[in-house]
Structures are given as C-alpha cells and as structure tokens.
Amino acid sequence: MKAFAELLERLLFAPGRNTKIALLRAYFASRPDPERGYALAAIAGALDFPGAKAATLKALAAARMDAELFALSYDFVGDLAETIALIWPAHGDTPPALPEVIEGLRTANRAEIPALIESWLDRSDASARFALIKLLTGGLRVGASLRLAKLALAEMGLVDVNQIEEVWHGLNPPYTSLFSWLEGKSARPEPGEAPVFRPVMLAHPMEPGDVARTDWRAFRAEQKFDGIRVQIVATAQERRLYTRNAEDISHAFQEVLEQLTFDAVLDGELLVIRDGVIAPFTDLQQRLNRKTASAKLQREFPVGIMLYDMLFEAGEDIRPLSFDARRTRLEGWFAKTKPERMQLSPLIPFSSIDELASLREAARTVQSEGLMLKHCEAPYVAGRPKGMWWKWKREPxxxxxxxxxxxxxxxxxxxxxxxxxxxxxxxxxxxxxxxxxxxxxxxxxxxxxxxxxxxxxxxxxxxxxxxxxxxxxxxxxxxxxxxxxxxxxxxxxxxxxxxxxxxxxxxxxxxxxxxxxxxxxx
Known part of the structure; x- marks a missing residue:
C-alpha cells in the first residue's frame, strides 16, 4: 500500500499529462503482480466492495472521534478520504499490501468488513489511509484517467495504445496476461468469440475555419440523433449492448438483446421510437440507469436503434474498409437480416455547404443535435482522427x-x-x-x-x-x-x-x- 499511496499522492500533484503518464509507467514497470494489476483496476474503476462504502467509513470515524469535530473538519476539507486520513486518531507504519486489501475484502463477510478496515487504518500513516479510503470508495480523483493508464502501458510495452484498447474488454483484474504480453513473456491476449467492446470512432467538432477549408464533396451527411451512442455486439457465443464508454447496459434493454440473432458488431444510437417517430431525450432518460425495465416501462418508452456503421460481419473485421464500402455492407446486411427494433440512419443528399448549414439549423425539428459528416474513404479507427468525421452541432x-x-x-x-x-x-x-x-x-x-x-x-x-x-x-x-x-x-x-x-x-x-x-x- 505504501507504493500505491505514493503513486496517488504524486499523481495528485503532478503538473501535467506527460508527467502523470511517466509516473504510471514507472509504477507498472517496477511493481509485481498482482499489485500493479489491482492498481490498474482501481484506476479503471473495475473494483467494487459492497461492504465498504462511504457510510461505513463515516460510522468508523464517528466512533473514534467527536462527531462535531468530524463534521466541521469534513465541511472544511470537502473530501471524505482526506478528512479521515488526517484526523484518524492513530498513526501506524505497517499498512497492508494492496493485494491483502483486495483479497481480504473479497473473502470477508459484510459483518467482518468494518473491523477489517479499522485495523488497516490503525496500521497506516495518513498517506496510506488516504489511498486506502480512495480505493474502498472507488473515487480516486487524482487526475489519472484510464486513458492515461493505457498510454502508460503502451509506452511500457512499446506497443500502439490501440492494440491495448482492442483487447482491454476481454480482460479482468489483475490483468496478469496483459502485463505478461507487454513484457514480452507471452502472446497478446485475444478475446476470441467473446462479445467484447471495440474502441469507437469519434468525430471532431466543427469550427468555423473547418467549414471553409474542407472539400465537402468527399463527405457523407447524417443526422446526429439525440440519444446515446451504443455498440451492438452479437456473436455465436453471447450478445451485449455497450455505451460508447464501454458500459454494459444489456440488462436494462433485454427486449433489444432478444432480437440480436445475428453475428455482427454494429454502431448506432439508442432512442425511444414510437410509431417511427423519435421521442425527446427525456423519454430515453426514463430507461437509463436502471438495472431492469418492467413490461410497463418497455411499453411506455419503447426503444430502438438507429444504425450508423458496421465493424464486424460474421466474424470478419471490416473496419479497415472505407466508409462507403462499410455502408454498402451495412445496407446489404440490413436488407437480408431485417433486424427488429433497428433502422438505418438515412444518408442526407446535399449539393453545397450552404444546404448543409440549413439542414443543421433545422435539426431540432427531428430530435437531432445537428449533423455528422463522414469522409467517404475513412476507415473505422479508434479515437478521434481529425479530418475523417466531423460533428456539426446546432447553435446552443x-x-x-x-x-x-x-x-x-x-x-x-x-x-x-x-x-x-x-x-x-x-x-x-x-x-x-x-x-x-x-x-x-x-x-x-x-x-x-x-x-x-x-x-x-x-x-x-x-x-x-x-x-x-x-x-x-x-x-x-x-x-x-x-x-x-x-x-x-x-x-x-x-x-x-x-x-x-x-x-x-x-x-x-x-x-x-x-x-x-x-x-x-x-
């Protein structure tokens, strides 16, 4: 825990992005398994300890110190982990190792967890206590995103970060196979037929100067519908529905999953659609952030997907193809498959940028945020490559x-x-x-x-x-x-x-x- 605590402290005060990447790379390269894998999981938000929530920590603090003193301190500091770390009435120098904490919480029952945490806090100094509480509550907030961690791993293993993105969602903590590959000890872990998320392609926002210097004759236009971007993954093995941030929301949209009786990976927009008409985003919000959806909710807020793109067809990776070629494949697949609860996003014909500008301003009338403009030769690549896809949102x-x-x-x-x-x-x-x-x-x-x-x-x-x-x-x-x-x-x-x-x-x-x-x- 000492090394992890030092990492968090240095990340918190690191002056810039490159410094943070260097700190993460040094930590991953120097720490053993499974410690570094658990640290990576903490940064990724992939750890959850149901019996060790903020309320548990507040109760432990209340039992150890004056309640009014704690309340005043918390109000002044504004951060629970920092408050408890600083005023906890004990000072140890033998904090638990990071794997000890993870494995201890996984094997303990709920009744045992408070005493376990209390003993760890007593054994730790303020720095280790801060790291421990941040780990338990799942909110590191030290300026180190998962993206920075992946960039650090890419530098460590001398690989392109997109290779890590490609395999990431088929891995689980403590990521032993990932580190083994990056250190040249084994081959790259492959997801096989598992329904894993693939990194999405994103668009650059259109700036005034971009309008004038771009040859729009090579672009295709679509509406930027006002829902949430999703990736539909259906294989012979399983089916999944992911957000653009790789959150698995399959459980909340079972009626969509039931229709995924094909083998393909698709890119689209999740919307509430009634009788072919797209509903406002507030209707979709009634379905979001729920573990399940009742039959009544499904009837009142029927969801569908507007399809934008195709990444895989029957196991074939077609992302290297041009947008026009992928669109042709998508249209042929759609005509053959006729998937329920799905529509093809219409391509919008246009003859000039002025015509596009008029369409953009009228976007609100069709529940759209504006336009998506995609180069006809653009492959489907991870990240936000400039000049390939543009989003031209309506004025706020x-x-x-x-x-x-x-x-x-x-x-x-x-x-x-x-x-x-x-x-x-x-x-x-x-x-x-x-x-x-x-x-x-x-x-x-x-x-x-x-x-x-x-x-x-x-x-x-x-x-x-x-x-x-x-x-x-x-x-x-x-x-x-x-x-x-x-x-x-x-x-x-x-x-x-x-x-x-x-x-x-x-x-x-x-x-x-x-x-x-x-x-x-x-």
Whole structure:
C-alpha cells in the first residue's frame, strides 16, 4: 500500500499529462503482480466492495472521534478520504499490501468488513489511509484517467495504445496476461468469440475555419440523433449492448438483446421510437440507469436503434474498409437480416455547404443535435482522427438564470464551491430550479464565485449552501425538455456557464414561460 499511496499522492500533484503518464509507467514497470494489476483496476474503476462504502467509513470515524469535530473538519476539507486520513486518531507504519486489501475484502463477510478496515487504518500513516479510503470508495480523483493508464502501458510495452484498447474488454483484474504480453513473456491476449467492446470512432467538432477549408464533396451527411451512442455486439457465443464508454447496459434493454440473432458488431444510437417517430431525450432518460425495465416501462418508452456503421460481419473485421464500402455492407446486411427494433440512419443528399448549414439549423425539428459528416474513404479507427468525421452541432440556446445553491466539487475542486443549481422566475415571482452546471467558467471566475458564495450563504443543507438570489449567469444548453424530477417541470439538456452577468439584476433573469416556449411540441 505504501507504493500505491505514493503513486496517488504524486499523481495528485503532478503538473501535467506527460508527467502523470511517466509516473504510471514507472509504477507498472517496477511493481509485481498482482499489485500493479489491482492498481490498474482501481484506476479503471473495475473494483467494487459492497461492504465498504462511504457510510461505513463515516460510522468508523464517528466512533473514534467527536462527531462535531468530524463534521466541521469534513465541511472544511470537502473530501471524505482526506478528512479521515488526517484526523484518524492513530498513526501506524505497517499498512497492508494492496493485494491483502483486495483479497481480504473479497473473502470477508459484510459483518467482518468494518473491523477489517479499522485495523488497516490503525496500521497506516495518513498517506496510506488516504489511498486506502480512495480505493474502498472507488473515487480516486487524482487526475489519472484510464486513458492515461493505457498510454502508460503502451509506452511500457512499446506497443500502439490501440492494440491495448482492442483487447482491454476481454480482460479482468489483475490483468496478469496483459502485463505478461507487454513484457514480452507471452502472446497478446485475444478475446476470441467473446462479445467484447471495440474502441469507437469519434468525430471532431466543427469550427468555423473547418467549414471553409474542407472539400465537402468527399463527405457523407447524417443526422446526429439525440440519444446515446451504443455498440451492438452479437456473436455465436453471447450478445451485449455497450455505451460508447464501454458500459454494459444489456440488462436494462433485454427486449433489444432478444432480437440480436445475428453475428455482427454494429454502431448506432439508442432512442425511444414510437410509431417511427423519435421521442425527446427525456423519454430515453426514463430507461437509463436502471438495472431492469418492467413490461410497463418497455411499453411506455419503447426503444430502438438507429444504425450508423458496421465493424464486424460474421466474424470478419471490416473496419479497415472505407466508409462507403462499410455502408454498402451495412445496407446489404440490413436488407437480408431485417433486424427488429433497428433502422438505418438515412444518408442526407446535399449539393453545397450552404444546404448543409440549413439542414443543421433545422435539426431540432427531428430530435437531432445537428449533423455528422463522414469522409467517404475513412476507415473505422479508434479515437478521434481529425479530418475523417466531423460533428456539426446546432447553435446552443441560452438564457439568464439566478444562482440558488452551490456544492463543493471533487478532486482539485474539492476546496471550491464549483457545482451550481440555477433557477428562473415563475409568474408568481418564485425562483424554481431548471439546471445544474459545473463547467464553462475560468479559474479566475471560479475564485470570484467561490468567495461570493461564502459571503452570501443564507442556509446550509449538509454539503449544500443556499445563497442570496442575486447573482445572474448566462447559461448555454442544447434543448429544454419537460421533467417530472424538477419542481419547475422543465430541465435544460447539457447546461453550461457561458458568462457571469454581474451587470444584470436578478429580477431581469428569464422566466419559466421563456423556457417552456423552447420545448418542442409542447
């Protein structure tokens, strides 16, 4: 645990991306199995300890120290792991090894886990306690993403990072076969016929200069439908439905899985579709983040998939083919297979960039976020290769809203109030929340907002501060939608801060009726 704790501490304070990669590479190259594999799993978020949650740690802390002291310390520090690590009333120097922690938690029953954690905390110094708690709660937040870890592994093994991406989802902690391959001790582990996720191809956002310097005659256009990107993997062995981030959501969409009676890997968009009409994203949200979906939910929010691309057909990898060739294969496969709950994304004919611009501005009328533009010769490659695929999103909507509540952020922002709830006025003069946002401002603006929040707090609800309703922000967002989860009855999709409006009185912020006018088909 000492080496892992040192790694986390150095990553937390590392000044840049390349430094973090170098730290990870050195750790993976120097630490033994299975320790390094468990560290990689922690960074990947692939470890889960049901009996060791935040509530367990808070209860242990409450039993060891004054409750008021802990509450005040937690409020000041803003991070549970750091708070407990610093004020835990013991100081040891023989922390458990990382494999000891993993294997101990896996073999212990729930009743034994609190005492086990308590003994580890007693044996550890503040640094090791911090690492231990971060590991247990599954929230490292030290600025080291799984992508950085994969880049470090690629440097360590002198391989292209895409080779690691290709096999990653067929591996399990502690990744012994992966390290063996990277060190030249064995062949690359292959997934075989397992229904593994394949790295997705992503598009670059279109900037004004890109429009002028690109030859659009070589591109194909499609709608960028407003759902969630999915990869459909069906083999002779199993079937899976993954998000673009490789999260397996098969369990929540069993009615889709039942129709995957073919052998192919497809790329598409998951949508709620009723009688051929695409529903707003809020309808799809009713199906997301659920372990299962009842028959009633499936009837009320029927899902389908708009197919964009084909990666494999009957075990053949067709990703090296051009977009036009893959599209021809997809169309032929679709006509032959006629898969239920799936449609082909239509290619949009166009004769000029001006015509495309008009289509982009009309995207909201068909539940689209804008256009996808794909070069006819582009192979399907992992990552975001520039010049092959473009996303040309419609212009964002905007409104002025009043800051209502604030909460501390995480990681480097744990000392700042950086997560905000915004509201607009009702006809009766009541401020009702319509959005939460935590991006779009500069570090200088964050410092100003944080100081303002501390000076204008009027109430506290645990970690949340209620503030005076006087500070106005201009918010940008993609669309407004009906929502039963908000008192206002509406919610903004993808809200972000555009600018502070210290020049504007709160009474002049937008009204709820302004937001409702932006909701399609209301």
């Amino acid at each position: 909507l905007s409104l002025d809203a009043v800051l209502m509540y604030a909460q501390r952020g995480h990681g480097k922002r744990s000392s700042f109030y950086s997560d905000y709830t915004f509201g607009v006025w009702t006809a009766d003069g009541e401020l009702v929340p319509v959005a939460k946002a935590y991006s779009g401002y500069t570090d200088e603006e964050l410092n100003f907002i944080d100081k303002w929040i501390r000076a204008h707090t009027i109430n506290r609800f645990g970690p949340v501060r209620e503030v005076e309703k006087t500070l106005v922000f201009e918010l940008g967002f993609d669309s407004a939608q009906l929502s039963t989860r908000h008192k206002s009855g509406v919610a903004l999709r993808f809200p972000r801060v555009l600018r502070l409006r210290t020049d504007k009185p709160a009474s002049e912020a937008n009204r709820l009726e302004d937001v409702r006018r932006l909701i399609p088909l209301e």
